[in-house]
Amino acid sequence: HVQLVESGGGSVQAGGSLKLSCLLPRDTWRKYRNLCMAWFRQAPGKEREGVALIFLGSDITYYAHSVKGRFTISQGNVNNTVDLQMDNLKPEDTAMYYCVAQTYCTLEMAAIKALGVTQYWGQGTQVTVS
Numbered sequence: 001h002v003q004l005v006e007s008g009g010g011s012v013q014a015g016g017s018l019k020l021s022c023l024l025p026r027d028t029w030r031k032y033r034n035l036c037m038a039w040f041r042q043a044p045g046k047e048r049e050g051v052a053l054i055f056l057g058s059d060i061t062y063y064a065h066s067v068k069g070r071f072t073i074s075q076g077n078v079n080n081t082v083d084l085q086m087d088n089l090k091p092e093d094t095a096m097y098y099c100v101a102q103t104y105c106t107l108e109m110a111a112i113k114a115l116g117v118t119q120y121w122g123q124g125t126q127v128t129v130s
Contacts, residue, residue, distance in 0.1 A: 002120035004099045009125030012089055018127060020084040021076060022099030036105035037082040039073065041095035041127075050107025051097070052084060064107060067093075089129045096124040 008020040022037065038053035052073040054061045061073050072085040082099065099122040104115060112119065 004122035
């Protein structure tokens with residue numbers, strides 16, 4: 001089991017910025033060097049959507065088309081954190097955002113289900129853009 005803790009959500013006006021952070025336990029960071037860390041989001045009445053991912057220990061990243069050029073995922077200054085910098089936020093970015101640790105790097109929910117990818121989800125943090 002992997003315990004993840006998100007922080008940094010809140011309310012902001014369109015065009016503004018927010019930074020989300022995901023804290024991993026240090027033993028998890030050391031043990032699962034090949035983990036893929038991702039941010040997913042879910043708005044009321046909508047399907048879960050993969051937003052961004054990063055392969056731990058590398059600079060390999062991938063973004064959903066809807067956020068590319070506006071969001072940046074990175075390993076934080078503290079080694080066992082993963083951050084999501086969100087700029088030029090839009091009302092359609094409003095959702096609950098979840099940090100996810102998974103054993104395969106993909107944002108596609110269909111692939112995750114088909115491949116039986118193991119995922120560990122944080123409790124989520126709300127982002128509201130008005």
